Amino acid sequence: xxxxxxxxxxxxxxxxxxxxxxxxxxxxxxxxxxxxxxxxxxxxxxxxxxxxxxxxxxxxxxxxxxxxxxxxxxxxxxxxxxxxxxxxxxxxxxxxxxxxxxxxxxxxxxxxxxxxxxxxxxxxxxxxxxxxxxxxxxxxxxxxxxxxxxxxxxxxxxxxxxxxxxxxxxxxxxxxxxxxxxxxxxxxxxxxxxxxxxxxxxxxxxxxxxxxxxxxxxxxxxxxxxxxxxxxxxxxxxxxxxxxxxxxxxxxxxxxxxxxxxxxxxxxxxxxxxxxxxxxxxxxxxxxxxxxxxxxxxxxxxxxxxxxxxxxxxxxxxxxxxxxxxxxxxxxxxxxxxxxxxxxxxxxxxxxxxxxxxxxxxxxxxxxxxxxxxxxxxxxxxxxxxxxxxxxxxxxxxxxxxxxxxxxxxxxxxxxxxxxxxxxxxxxxxxxxxxxxxxxxxxxxxxxxxxxxxxxxxxxxxxxxxxxxxxxxxxxxxxxxxxxxxxxxxxxxxxxxxxxxxxxxxxxxxxxxxxxxxxxxx
Amino acid sequence: xxxxxxxxxxxxxxxxxxxxxxxxxxxxxxxxxxxxxxxxxxxxxxxxxxxxxxxxxxxxxxxxxxxxxxxxxxxxxxxxxxxxxxxxxxxxxxxxxxxxxxxxxxxxxxxxxxxxxxxxxxxxxxxxxxxxxxxxxxxxxxxxxxxxxxxxxxxxxxxxxxxxxxxxxxxxxxxxxxxxxxxxxxxxxxxxxxxxxxxxxxxx
Numbered sequence: 001x002x003x004x005x006x007x008x009x010x011x012x013x014x015x016x017x018x019x020x021x022x023x024x025x026x027x028x029x030x031x032x033x034x035x036x037x038x039x040x041x042x043x044x045x046x047x048x049x050x051x052x053x054x055x056x057x058x059x060x061x062x063x064x065x066x067x068x069x070x071x072x073x074x075x076x077x078x079x080x081x082x083x084x085x086x087x088x089x090x091x092x093x094x095x096x097x098x099x100x101x102x103x104x105x106x107x108x109x110x111x112x113x114x115x116x117x118x119x120x121x122x123x124x125x126x127x128x129x130x131x132x133x134x135x136x137x138x139x140x141x142x143x144x145x146x147x148x149x150x151x152x153x154x155x156x157x158x159x160x161x162x163x164x165x166x167x168x169x170x171x172x173x174x175x176x177x178x179x180x181x182x183x184x185x186x187x188x189x190x191x192x193x194x195x196x197x198x199x200x201x202x203x204x205x206x207x208x209x210x211x212x213x214x215x216x217x218x219x220x221x222x223x224x225x226x227x228x229x230x231x232x233x234x235x236x237x238x239x240x241x242x243x244x245x246x247x248x249x250x251x252x253x254x255x256x257x258x259x260x261x262x263x264x265x266x267x268x269x270x271x272x273x274x275x276x277x278x279x280x281x282x283x284x285x286x287x288x289x290x291x292x293x294x295x296x297x298x299x300x301x302x303x304x305x306x307x308x309x310x311x312x313x314x315x316x317x318x319x320x321x322x323x324x325x326x327x328x329x330x331x332x333x334x335x336x337x338x339x340x341x342x343x344x345x346x347x348x349x350x351x352x353x354x355x356x357x358x359x360x361x362x363x364x365x366x367x368x369x370x371x372x373x374x375x376x377x378x379x380x381x382x383x384x385x386x387x388x389x390x391x392x393x394x395x396x397x398x399x400x401x402x403x404x405x406x407x408x409x410x411x412x413x414x415x416x417x418x419x420x421x422x423x424x425x426x427x428x429x430x431x432x433x434x435x436x437x438x439x440x441x442x443x444x445x446x447x448x449x450x451x452x453x454x455x456x457x458x459x460x461x462x463x464x465x466x467x468x469x470x471x472x473x474x475x476x477x478x479x480x481x482x483x484x485x486x487x488x489x490x491x492x493x494x495x496x497x498x499x500x501x502x503x504x505x506x507x508x509x510x511x512x513x514x515x516x517x518x519x520x521x522x
Numbered sequence: 523x524x525x526x527x528x529x530x531x532x533x534x535x536x537x538x539x540x541x542x543x544x545x546x547x548x549x550x551x552x553x554x555x556x557x558x559x560x561x562x563x564x565x566x567x568x569x570x571x572x573x574x575x576x577x578x579x580x581x582x583x584x585x586x587x588x589x590x591x592x593x594x595x596x597x598x599x600x601x602x603x604x605x606x607x608x609x610x611x612x613x614x615x616x617x618x619x620x621x622x623x624x625x626x627x628x629x630x631x632x633x634x635x636x637x638x639x640x641x642x643x644x645x646x647x648x649x650x651x652x653x654x655x656x657x658x659x660x661x662x663x664x665x666x667x668x669x670x671x672x673x674x675x676x677x678x679x680x681x682x683x684x685x686x687x688x689x690x691x692x693x694x695x696x697x698x699x700x701x702x703x704x705x706x707x708x709x710x711x712x713x714x715x716x717x718x719x720x721x722x723x724x725x726x
Contacts (some may be wrong), residue, residue, distance in 0.1 A: 032641075035641075037643070039643035039645045040641075040643055040644075042643075042644035042647055042662070043634050043635070043637045043638030043644045044638055044644075045662070046631070046634045046635075046647065048631075049658060053662050063641075064624075087551055088638075090635070090638060090639070091635065093631065093635075098635070098638055099633075111639055112715065136605065139639070157603035157606065158606065158608070158632075158635065158639075256610070264705055295710045295711065299653065299654060300712060354701040377601070378601040378602070378603055378606060378632065379601055379630060381601055381628035381629070381632060382601070382628050382633055383628070384626075384627040384628040385626050385627055385628045387650060387712070388626070388627050388711065389627065389651050389658075389712050389713020390627050390630075390631070390649050390712075390714065391650060403612070444651050444658070444712065445649055445657045446650060446651040446658040446659060446712070447648040447651060448660075453615065489650055506620055
């Protein structure tokens with residue numbers, strides 16, 4: 001029978017109980033929205049982590065189309081103690097993708113709740129459902145000729161604003177800190193009640209997407225990277241499209257230049273001369289997104305030598321570090337700031353500035369410029385071809401925007417990765433005061449030995465960075481329990497106290513960010 | 523390597539297959555999964571965005587052609603958002619179709635995700651890492667990584683046969699011509715093979 005169960009059950013749930021829940025899901029949602037067959041669930045399980053797929057295999061996937069259905073699903077899950085892992089568009093590549101955090105969890109896929117509820121071109125905000133993608137929103141804005149600009153992560157065309165914001169993802173425009181631009185959310189709680197944050201609880205309010213704070217405690221943040229509710233609507237601010245957009249790249253040839261680059265950029269960011277989330281990307285990141293593969297240069301196993309890295313620089317014209325930034329505003333504003341920026345780089349005495357006119361359609365400049373101007377693309381998926389084999393785990397420690405700190409982190413990461421036979425493929429995303437140091441730990445999942453090395457490497461990265469006082473801001477589901485420990489017992493106690501209060505049956509995404517009433521012992 | 527399709531179609535089970543060589547298990551499970559679909563529907567092969575197919579891709583295409591002849595449809599995919607969105611619409615279609623391919627990791631990630639988003643059925647998904655000395659495979663399904671082991675790297679014939687099975691699971695193996703795919707060139711690359719069933723599921 002085509003709909004035969006795939007044999008996976010939620011933790012602590014017996015077959016008969018699970019089948020009762022599935023019958024209720026079918027009655028609520030219709031057969032076509034309850035997936036239990038292995039070939040229906042397989043696409044949810046293409047994980048990129050250093051463990052077997054079996055550890056993240058779902059027992060079922062259900063799709064909802066309305067908030068009322070989400071409430072119904074929560075009710076059924078409470079009745080049968082079924083853990084449910086919610087995804088919006090499911091494009092959290094390298095952080096767990098669409099797979100559940102724990103084996104057997106039922107996936108609640110909100111891809112069909114994809115209505116753009118409102119875009120206000122005057123007040124410059126949007127209100128969307130979970131399944132809306134940035135690509136869909138981009139098309140909507142273009143079709144309506146609204147003078148607005150989106151900010152999104154690299155899988156821009158297919159990822160969505162709700163999921164990315166709830167996971168505290170970042171983009172590359174002046175609105176690149178996405179949670180900072182969030183304004184108002186609707187959350188289905190574990191008891192089925194609906195909470196609207198900020199001004200959303202006030203009947204008749206027209207400021208839900210205007211004023212973030214409302215009255216009393218501000219609750220929005222506690223629902224991000226958490227499992228206290230299911231977010232069904234999200235409001236966020238949109239940047240007015242500037243009359244002039246001027247992207248540029250600065251190419252640096254020496255790995256040691258990172259210190260000076262950061263020291264030069266920080267005042268420009270804090271002063272607001274450069275408004276957007278600047279990227280400082282290393283050679284392997286840029287080469288792979290431009291179509292270069294490791295096998296083009298070497299078939300030797302292990303990490304790629306510095307000699308080969310220099311050879312790639314020579315043949316591609318890319319730098320050891322490649323800075324991408326943009327100026328936004330009127331022509332007068334851009335002209336003034338361009339002079340400040342070029343003077344600053346000139347004072348360094350190193351670094352080649354490349355303008356859009358000089359770069360033309362060359363990759364990776366083209367996709368970087370698109371990301372900084374809110375044009376969706378998928379070019380960064382080329383990263384996965386550098387080594388091949390489907391393994392990708394983002395290691396994303398936070399750093400001070402201080403040159404010496406960035407240099408120290410880059411050296412430490414590279415030495416640990418190379419020790420395990422893997423490459424440092426990294427970039428810094430530059431905020432005024434902090435850096436998201438994002439490293440793609442790429443490995444070949446077809447090779448069990450390399451997969452084991454990647455796992456050991458990721459653990460060592462976490463351990464060694466922690467010894468220096470560093471921690472990651474986000475991590476894939478394989479390592480969320482480990483990372484939660486880095487942030488201390490008191491924080492974890494509070495998180496679990498909130499969980500007990502809001503979700504006593506522990507049905508919402510147990511294990512998310514290490515919050516799991518069944519596992520945490522205090 | 524020779525595959526007895528009657529054997530694999532009748533007796534394949536994951537526990538049995540795990541004891542076989544990976545290449546043999548690849549074919550067996552591929553045949554079993556693909557055989558659950560009706561064999562009369564169109565087959566679409568997705569190809570990489572390169573201007574010329576690699577030897578591995580050429581071997582795969584040979585097998586698909588051997589199974590489907592001129593009825594085979596080819597479609598190139600790349601990183602353009604409009605291409606991926608169009609593919610997702612195809613995968614959401616009610617018209618029955620089998621979509622197979624051997625793609626690089628980046629594009630395969632997008633295709634698998636498009637299949638999930640479209641609600642299509644992923645009947646076969648496997649990673650293949652080809653080096654001059656060995657070929658590593660990792661066969662994935664919804665529950666477990668079925669097996670992970672190596673095969674002989676001197677021939678790409680397994681790719682030809684894999685494509686043949688995915689494109690026409692119920693054809694007799696005698697239909698597949700013995701194509702000489704040994705090569706003096708060092709073949710390398712990383713690929714994902716897949717088979718996606720589109721359209722209403724066959725409950726028969």
